[in-house]
Each structure stands twice: as structure tokens, then as C-alpha cells.
Amino acid sequence: MPRAFARVVLARALAAARAPVAHAARRLAVARPPCAAKSTAAAAASDRGDVRVGDEVSVECVDFATSGEGVCKLANGMVLLCDGATPGEVVRARVTKLRKKLAHGAKTATERAAPNAVTAPCPHHEQCGGCAWQHVNYDAQVGHKRNRVVDVLARIYKAGEDAEAKVGACVGADETSRYRNKMEFAFASGTRGKTVVGLRPRGANDSVVDLSGGCLLQSEEADRVLAAIRETLERADGRLEAFDRTSGEGTLRSVTIRTAGGERGGEKAVMVDLATTASPNELKTGPLAGLIDVVSKVPGVVSVVHTSGGTTTKAGSTKKVEAVFGENKLVETLNGIDFELSSASFFQTNTEQAARLVRQVREACAFSGDKSEIVLDLFCGVGTMGLSVASDCSRVMGWEVVPEAVKDAKRNAELNNITNAKFYRVDLARLNPSKGPKGLLTTPKGKELPMPDIVITDPARPGMDSALIAILRTIGARRIVYVSCNPATQARDLLLLTAPSEGADDVAYELKTVTPVDMFPHTTHVESVAVLERKA
Incomplete structure (x- = not known):
């Protein structure tokens, strides 16, 4: 695809992604806007009738926004995004922010309950920012998530009424609690000069919700670690201070608790990653050393690592990571394949649903059965997708920019005795489309690789770069399986991949199906x- 044409299509797709939503099924996928200045709100008040910040209004919620807020309509026609409102519920809401065509509010009371409303099982639900939809029946959650995919396909990909037929049923989860294998918690200053650990409250970054009852998203083993940390901080009586990003003072930044194991009937193992500003001496003596000792003795903990300094960039992490108990290693099993994970490794945080996602991808590849296909695995991470399909094909070629992930992928291939999968470090956001297939199918050492029959791509939330899409169209693999955690950018990229062909060296694709998978129950994600199949 010529770059100029790609830019035009991309610009149109981006404009569609940013446009206000007015889908026929009343789905309003409105992004959270920046806060409006009070002077702007006051100046535009005459355009909105008598609605002002601080007013309480009675409104009916008709849908969910992508942010998890309820979408309501004010009497003057303005959209109100109401935190805590559920579709079908009539609420009293206090207006907290105003823009020209959009308002924000917070629920103060329920006037009529929603038909799909349930009592949130977590005592911290009202304050914590972790589970926006815990108060909604799970079947309804799955339905809303499918609707979101249908909406972006209709609106951004321009599928219109065909979107409903393209999108399959959402693959729901059997377990909606204790499903996360990794959780990150923050530290903050609490009352009486003590430090607390928990999750950030909705809309705030300078405090945390003290999870006295634990977190229902993570394993019971991880909850025991969190409880041990809370108790140690209570006894420390302020001697372990939370890091303050404003002043640069304090020690404790965050703690990440990772759980693995269980698929083969064994006991679960836990890795704890403490991120602090501490010096090496503080890891050996003093309050922080005492905290590390307590954590290492919690049943199930096999590894405690310490992370300090540095930042994470596209080239990798410059942070210093040191194992202070056990090794910086944890082994997770997915569909019979073992994955050795370090503290910095990316791995799907819902192991059970990740197994279903991988099975969905294998089915989508439509392998011939003779193991002749060559697979190109883009944004391969630790090799989850590529290694999972290696037994179905002749060769897997994996691309990833993060060097630690590439090392993990190579090690995981060795761990499972998989010899037909190779992984390379390549920045897929910095490709030269003028080189055609060689711009992608060349190793860092200059070796040319064969043309793939199937492409699996699993980019981060921003989606794929237009140059990468242009190269994929020149390669012309017979099938592309596109996995995404952001349906909006996926729909934008699908528009580019299916745009009309511009010549013999530019292959257009046809979108066959889109299947939503609920990896994160009780959240909006x-x-x-x-x-996609190559057009003749």
C-alpha cells in the first residue's frame, strides 16, 4: 500500500475513532475528556439550560461508556457520564464537570434499580478503582463487552449493520474472582503517620484504598502476602515511608505480587517484586530488610525481587532488578506449555482465559494439518502465541522489541524442547515500508527470512503502525489473526488492512470474524x- 494512501486511510480512521458516538443501538462509547476550567463551564452555561456544576439531577442510565461510567441523558439533551450508574437504573447524580456537549457526574442515590444490578461482593468496591463493573450481573457484563466491539466495528471500521453479523459471542470466564495472576499495589501515607498499601481510588493518583479485606481479584496465596505487608507496615509505625513523587522523599514505591502454577495440580508459587528507592545496605538491615524477611516466609512465596531506579522505554528497562530471596523466576503452564517468567516478563494476567484465547487463535489460524505453514508472530512477548502453535506448523518467526521478552521467549522454546521457533528483537514501530517484505522479513543480522503463510499479531493498546500494515499488505500472507486489547485501534487497523488494493504488490484483506474474549471480569476491558483472509 503506498504510504500516501495509507496516511489518508489512517487519518480517516483516526477521525472516526475520535468522533462522538451515535450508534443505532444507543451505544455511546465516549472517551473521558479532560477537565474543563470553571470559567469555560460558566461561559457556556447558557447553552445548557440551567445545569451547573453542583446541581443534582434525576437521570436514566442507558449504556456504559468505555471508561466504565454510565451514559445518561440530561433533560436538555446533553450526555452525562455518571460514575456508578448502571444501564436501566434511574439515579440521582451530582454534576461534577461540564463541557460544551458533555457533563460528568457522580451517583448520590438510586431511584430505580437496574434489572442487571447485583450487590458487589467486595467491601472496597465503592472506593477502589480496580473493578468498575462488580455491581453488574456477569452475563450483562459479557453482553456489554460484545456490544462495545460491535459498536467500534460499525463506527470506526465502517461495517455499519454488518458489524452485528461479524462479531461472535463473547467468550466469558468460568471464574470471575481470584482470576488474576498478577496485581500491582501502591504505597501511600495513611493516618497517624503510618504507611498503607492498596489500590488507587477512582480518579486519584496520590492516595490508596487500604485493602483491609484483601483483593478478590488475586489468589488467596497473593492475599496472604498482601496481609503480611499490611501487618508489617502497621508494626513499623511510620519507619517505612511511602515514596512521594512530588517531594522525591520516601522509600516504598509499589509491590507486585505474581502467582503461577495450578494447571497440573501442583501448589501455586508466588513471586513478590518490591519497587523502592532503598540503598543496597537497606536491603540487608533495618525496616525494609525486616519487611523482605516477613514476605519471604509467607507460605507459597518462592521469590522476592527488588526493583530500584531507572525507567522503562521501547528499548527495554533500565531498572535494576535483584533477587533478594530465591531466583527471579516463576514457571507458569498454559495449555501444557511451560513459560518461565521473570519479574519484568509480560504474560496474560488471567491464565484460564489466556488458555482459551490461545485456543481461539489456534483455531483462527486454520492450519492445514500437514504442518507445512510458516507463522510470523508479531509482538510475540515471551512467545505465548508462537510457542502454542509451533506444533501445528513448520516454522515460527517471532518479533519483539523488549530485549528481556526476547530472552524469555528463547528460553521458553528451550524449556519445552521446541526447535522450530526463533525469536528476534525488532522495533515494529520503526520499519521502512519502501523495502517491501524485506523491511520486515530480515533479521537484525541481515539474514532474509521466508514469506509467512499466517501472521499472528498482538500489539499493545495503540495498535499497529501504518508502515507495518503497509508491509503486511505487500507480504500478502493468506491469513492474519489480529489479537487486540483495544477494539477501537483494532478497528482502525482493520480499515487499513481491508482497504482496496492499489496494485499487484498490494494485497487487500477481507474481515471474516471478530470474537470478543473477556480476559478481565468486572472491568470495562x-x-x-x-x-482476515487475503482477497484473490
């Missing part, structure tokens, strides 16, 4: 697997 949804994964989706799109299948």
Missing part, C-alpha cells in the same frame, strides 16, 4: 480476535 475486553480482548478481541479478528480473522
Whole structure:
């Protein structure tokens, strides 16, 4: 695809992604806007009738926004995004922010309950920012997530009424609690000069919700670690201070608790990653050393690592990571394949649903059965997708920019005795489309690789770069399986991949199906697997 044409299509797709939503099924996927200045709100008040910040209004919630807020309509026609409102519920809401065509509010009371409303099982639900939809029946959650995928396909990909037929049923989860294998918690200053650990409250970054009852998203083993940390901080009586990003003072930044194991019937193992500003001496003596000792003795903990300094960039992490108990290693099993994970490794945080996602991808690849296909695995991470399909094909070629992930992928291939999968470090956001297939199918050492039959791509939330899409169209693999955690950018990229061909060296694709997968129950997030076939 010529770059100029790609830019035009991309610009149109981006404009569609940013446009206000007015889908026929009343789905309003409105992004959270920046806060409006009070003077702007006052100046535009005459355009909105008598609605002002601080007013209480009675409104009916008709849908969910992508942010998890309820979408309501004010009497003057303005959209009100109301935190805590559920579709079908009539609420009293206090207006907290105003823009020209959009308002924000917070629920103060329920006047009529929603038909799909349930009592949130977590005592911290009202304050914590972790589970926006815990108060909604799970079947309804799955339905809303499918609707979101249908909406972006209709609106951004321009599928219109065909979007409903393209999108399959959302693959729901059997377990909606204790499903996360990794959670990151923050530290903050609490009352009486003591330090607390928990999750950030909704809309705030300078405090935390003290999770006295634990977190229902993570394993019971991880909850025991969190409880041990809370108790140690209570006894420390302020001697372990939370890091203050404003002043630069304090020690404790965050703690990440990772759980692995269980698929083969064994006991679960836990890795704890403490991120602090501490010096090496503080890891050996003093309050922090005492905290590390307590954590290492919690049943199930096999590894405690300490992370200090540095930042994470596209080239990798410059942080210093040191194992202070055990090794910086944890082994997770997915569909019979073992993955050795370090503290910095990316791995899907819902192991059970990740197994279903991988099975969905394998089915979407539509392998011939003779193991002849060559697979190109883009944004391969630790090799989860590529290694999972290696037994179905002749060769897997994996691309990833993060060097630690590439090392993990190579090690995981060795761990499972998989010899037909190779992984390379390549920045897929810095490709030269003028080189055609060679711009992608060349190793860092200059070796040319064969043309793939199937492409699996699993980019981060921003989606794929237009140059990468242009190269994929020149390669012309018979099938592309596109996994995404952001349906909006996926729909934008699908528009580019299916745009009309511009010549013999530019292959257009046809979108066959999109399958939503609920990786994160009780949240607004949804994964989706799109299948594209090369047009004749």
C-alpha cells in the first residue's frame, strides 16, 4: 500500500475513532475528556439550560461508556457520564464537570434499580478503582463487552449493520474472582503517620484504598502476602515511608505480587517484586530488610525481587532488578506449555482465559494439518502465541522489541524442547515500508527470512503502525489473526488492512470474524480476535 494512501486511510480512521458516538443501538462509547476550567463551564452555561456544576439531577442510565461510567441523558439533551450508574437504573447524580456537549457526574442515590444490578461482593468496591463493573450481573457484563466491539466495528471500521453479523459471542470466564495472576499495589501515607498499601481510588493518583479485606481479584496465596505487608507496615509505625513523587522523599514505591502454577495440580508459587528507592545496605538491615524477611516466609512465596531506579522505554528497562530471596523466576503452564517468567516478563494476567484465547487463535489460524505453514508472530512477548502453535506448523518467526521478552521467549522454546521457533528483537514501530517484505522479513543480522503463510499479531493498546500494515499488505500472507486489547485501534487497523488494493504488490484483506474474549471480569476491558483472509 503506498504510504500516501495509507496516511489518508489512517487519518480517516483516526477521525472516526475520535468522533462522538451515535450508534443505532444507543451505544455511546465516549472517551473521558479532560477537565474543563470553571470559567469555560460558566461561559457556556447558557447553552445548557440551567445545569451547573453542583446541581443534582434525576437521570436514566442507558449504556456504559468505555471508561466504565454510565451514559445518561440530561433533560436538555446533553450526555452525562455518571460514575456508578448502571444501564436501566434511574439515579440521582451530582454534576461534577461540564463541557460544551458533555457533563460528568457522580451517583448520590438510586431511584430505580437496574434489572442487571447485583450487590458487589467486595467491601472496597465503592472506593477502589480496580473493578468498575462488580455491581453488574456477569452475563450483562459479557453482553456489554460484545456490544462495545460491535459498536467500534460499525463506527470506526465502517461495517455499519454488518458489524452485528461479524462479531461472535463473547467468550466469558468460568471464574470471575481470584482470576488474576498478577496485581500491582501502591504505597501511600495513611493516618497517624503510618504507611498503607492498596489500590488507587477512582480518579486519584496520590492516595490508596487500604485493602483491609484483601483483593478478590488475586489468589488467596497473593492475599496472604498482601496481609503480611499490611501487618508489617502497621508494626513499623511510620519507619517505612511511602515514596512521594512530588517531594522525591520516601522509600516504598509499589509491590507486585505474581502467582503461577495450578494447571497440573501442583501448589501455586508466588513471586513478590518490591519497587523502592532503598540503598543496597537497606536491603540487608533495618525496616525494609525486616519487611523482605516477613514476605519471604509467607507460605507459597518462592521469590522476592527488588526493583530500584531507572525507567522503562521501547528499548527495554533500565531498572535494576535483584533477587533478594530465591531466583527471579516463576514457571507458569498454559495449555501444557511451560513459560518461565521473570519479574519484568509480560504474560496474560488471567491464565484460564489466556488458555482459551490461545485456543481461539489456534483455531483462527486454520492450519492445514500437514504442518507445512510458516507463522510470523508479531509482538510475540515471551512467545505465548508462537510457542502454542509451533506444533501445528513448520516454522515460527517471532518479533519483539523488549530485549528481556526476547530472552524469555528463547528460553521458553528451550524449556519445552521446541526447535522450530526463533525469536528476534525488532522495533515494529520503526520499519521502512519502501523495502517491501524485506523491511520486515530480515533479521537484525541481515539474514532474509521466508514469506509467512499466517501472521499472528498482538500489539499493545495503540495498535499497529501504518508502515507495518503497509508491509503486511505487500507480504500478502493468506491469513492474519489480529489479537487486540483495544477494539477501537483494532478497528482502525482493520480499515487499513481491508482497504482496496492499489496494485499487484498490494494485497487487500477481507474481515471474516471478530470474537470478543473477556480476559478481565468486572472491568470495562475486553480482548478481541479478528480473522482476515487475503482477497484473490
